Amino acid sequence: MSQSPIILNQQIFTDLPEDLYIPPEALKVFLEMFEGPLDLLLYLIRKQNLDILQVPIAKITNQYVIYINAMQVLNIELASEYLLMAAVLLEIKSRVLLPQLRSESNNEDDNELDPRQELIKRLIEYEQIKQAAHNLNEMPQAIRDYLWIDIMIEESEPELPQIIPADLQKTWHTLLLRSLNAQQEHHIKKQELSVREQMSNILRTLQTNGKSNFFMLFDVKLGISYVVVNFIAILELGKEGMVSITQDEEQIIYIELAA
Amino acid sequence: MNNFSHIKKVIEACLLTANDIIDLEQLAIVFEHQISNNKLKEIIEEISVDYNEKGIELLKLASGYRFRSKPEYQSYINKLYSTKPARYSRAVMETLSIIAYRQPVTRGEIENLRGVAINSNIIQTLFERGWIEIVGHKQLPGKPELLATTSRFLDDLGIQSLEELPPLPNLQDAFKNNTDHDLIEEYDHQKDKNNDTK
Amino acid sequence: MNNFSHIKKVIEACLLTANDIIDLEQLAIVFEHQISNNKLKEIIEEISVDYNEKGIELLKLASGYRFRSKPEYQSYINKLYSTKPARYSRAVMETLSIIAYRQPVTRGEIENLRGVAINSNIIQTLFERGWIEIVGHKQLPGKPELLATTSRFLDDLGIQSLEELPPLPNLQDAFKNNTDHDLIEEYDHQKDKNNDTK
Numbered sequence: 001m002s003q004s005p006i007i008l009n010q011q012i013f014t015d016l017p018e019d020l021y022i023p024p025e026a027l028k029v030f031l032e033m034f035e036g037p038l039d040l041l042l043y044l045i046r047k048q049n050l051d052i053l054q055v056p057i058a059k060i061t062n063q064y065v066i067y068i069n070a071m072q073v074l075n076i077e078l079a080s081e082y083l084l085m086a087a088v089l090l091e092i093k094s095r096v097l098l099p100q101l102r103s104e105s106n107n108e109d110d111n112e113l114d115p116r117q118e119l120i121k122r123l124i125e126y127e128q129i130k131q132a133a134h135n136l137n138e139m140p141q142a143i144r145d146y147l148w149i150d151i152m153i154e155e156s157e158p159e160l161p162q163i164i165p166a167d168l169q170k171t172w173h174t175l176l177l178r179s180l181n182a183q184q185e186h187h188i189k190k191q192e193l194s195v196r197e198q199m200s201n202i203l204r205t206l207q208t209n210g211k212s213n214f215f216m217l218f219d220v221k222l223g224i225s226y227v228v229v230n231f232i233a234i235l236e237l238g239k240e241g242m243v244s245i246t247q248d249e250e251q252i253i254y255i256e257l258a259a
Numbered sequence: 260m261n262n263f264s265h266i267k268k269v270i271e272a273c274l275l276t277a278n279d280i281i282d283l284e285q286l287a288i289v290f291e292h293q294i295s296n297n298k299l300k301e302i303i304e305e306i307s308v309d310y311n312e313k314g315i316e317l318l319k320l321a322s323g324y325r326f327r328s329k330p331e332y333q334s335y336i337n338k339l340y341s342t343k344p345a346r347y348s349r350a351v352m353e354t355l356s357i358i359a360y361r362q363p364v365t366r367g368e369i370e371n372l373r374g375v376a377i378n379s380n381i382i383q384t385l386f387e388r389g390w391i392e393i394v395g396h397k398q399l400p401g402k403p404e405l406l407a408t409t410s411r412f413l414d415d416l417g418i419q420s421l422e423e424l425p426p427l428p429n430l431q432d433a434f435k436n437n438t439d440h441d442l443i444e445e446y447d448h449q450k451d452k453n454n455d456t457k
Numbered sequence: 458m459n460n461f462s463h464i465k466k467v468i469e470a471c472l473l474t475a476n477d478i479i480d481l482e483q484l485a486i487v488f489e490h491q492i493s494n495n496k497l498k499e500i501i502e503e504i505s506v507d508y509n510e511k512g513i514e515l516l517k518l519a520s521g522y523r524f525r526s527k528p529e530y531q532s533y534i535n536k537l538y539s540t541k542p543a544r545y546s547r548a549v550m551e552t553l554s555i556i557a558y559r560q561p562v563t564r565g566e567i568e569n570l571r572g573v574a575i576n577s578n579i580i581q582t583l584f585e586r587g588w589i590e591i592v593g594h595k596q597l598p599g600k601p602e603l604l605a606t607t608s609r610f611l612d613d614l615g616i617q618s619l620e621e622l623p624p625l626p627n628l629q630d631a632f633k634n635n636t637d638h639d640l641i642e643e644y645d646h647q648k649d650k651n652n653d654t655k
Contacts, residue, residue, distance in 0.1 A: 129570055146527065149525060151473050
């Protein structure tokens with residue numbers, strides 16, 4: 001890429017205008033310096049201190065065509081735009097040389113049709129963009145000409161959760177409540193045990209007293225939980241076939257040891 | 260060109276844009292070794308002083324120098340990023356409070372108390388935070404590890420001993436006082452409350 | 458707590474550590490909307506002045522504020538890094554200028570203006586830099602995309618609007634004044650020129 005084109009430039013710039021012979025490599029590098037036919041044309045115009053608005057089209061066309069031909073002879077790959085421009089220039093040149101086409105009155109309509117004016121407009125627009133690009137390039141650009149400030153934040157890792165002692169207390173509270181509920185489950189288990197115990201007690205009573213009125217098996221003074229346990233115990237005894245539960249015509253329930 | 264003030268600005272720009280630790284050797288290269296390390300150190304020291312009254316500070320680290328935001332402004336800076344402060348899950352908090360209040364305690368005991376199997380991520384989280392450690396093994400089959408809180412845990416909570424933890428509520432009282440008040444819900448809602456309880 | 462100097466340090470820390478453009482709204486959130494935008498602007502202005510004599514500076518951009526290193530120190534900073542930042546080719550810069558000054562513009566219009574087919578790498582480069590975007594489609598056969606510059610482009614040039622771009626050169630004058638000035642060489646040599654041209 002950067003095989004010192006500057007030196008080559010100087011060779012080109014000194015040698016080219018008069019004597020168009022340049023070494024093939026140099027010609028290639030020479031071509032690479034241009035962004036396209038407009039750029040090359042602007043170079044040729046500028047090189048000869050010509051007024052862009054009064055471009056001597058014949059002269060500039062000759063020069064341009066000589067370059068293009070040289071490159072084609074040397075088999076230098078040439079973008080089609082360069083060839084197209086050569087054709088455009090030759091056409092303009094031929095038209096300019098024909099007096100009929102250059103109306104004496106030089107009115108506006110003719111101006112618009114004037115292919116030379118069209119070329120000049122394009123050259124000027126391109127020159128403007130070239131310079132704008134240059135100016136833009138002079139502006140400081142992030143990364144190339146300056147860096148954004150980039151400072152370490154003290155805690156760059158995700159912030160760790162913070163807790164305060166009260167959080168722990170609250171959590172403990174919750175846990176206690178839950179374990180309280182769990183203990184109630186234990187109560188039930190305890191009750192289950194007490195059911196087994198009460199089942200035995202009932203069996204003992206029945207063994208002593210024989211068949212018994214259901215309600216006679218309850219001692220309501222012992223409280224609701226006793227009643228519940230006792231009731232469950234009786235149901236359990238019935239379910240397990242240890243007692244038989246019967247009911248007579250008067251809806252009285254009797255419990256007796258299973259036969 | 261190479262006057263003191265110019266060099267200072269260059270060093271300042273280098274340190275502030277690097278987002279990495281910069282050492283004296285690198286700075287020497289910037290000035291093509293035309294400035295002695297002592298001179299560089301002197302200038303860096305001056306820069307450091309310049310930032311005493313600013314929102315950032317220059318740190319001297321083992322391998323060089325680096326700017327950082329001052330920690331006291333971190334809470335503000337965090338607000339720039341919409342991420343809410345991280346919180347530990349209920350499982351982590353419960354496990355931690357069991358370890359804090361019942362230490363030393365085994366994993367099995369924690370599981371019994373919480374009534375669920377413990378996910379090993381939970382214990383891992385607490386280990387990584389440096390808040391719990393293994394202090395022994397229980398004389399039981401499998402020799403389960405006994406877990407306890409660390410001094411780092413005390414430090415992070417701003418207390419000097421476990422005795423400064425809020426006393427465990429009396430079970431009965433807690434139950435009675437809170438029958439109309441769902442503590443579990445409360446826990447879920449406290450997300451926004453931390454600042455208030457400060 | 459909320460005194461001027463404290464607020465200033467917080468803003469300074471935020472702007473310096475954000476690694477992004479910060480706007481007034483974000484700063485307002487940092488202070489939970491307890492500080493007016495005018496007050497914030499006033500403080501930011503003061504911070505900006507504080508850095509006049511430093512290696513970095515605070516830029517006001519289209520979408521907010523951001524600190525950067527001063528361009529005049531970039532040649533030094535570059536020595537810290539083994540790779541030098543890429544420079545864009547003339548083709549890229551010309552294409553960018555056409556998009557910047559003539560936007561919205563189609564690829565075809567760019568090709569007409571430059572007089573050559575446009576290499577898709579050029580457009581790709583500008584897209585990847587986040588400097589251009591597609592803003593619509595022209596009502597023409599093939600519905601060609603309309604290209605425009607982004608706010609990121611403005612940010613990276615340190616300006617607030619396209620109006621701050623250098624004005625388009627006056628054609629006639631420009632052409633005459635520059636006859637002794639080889640534009641072709643310019644780009645090749647500008648590597649070391651940025652400091653001189655200031």
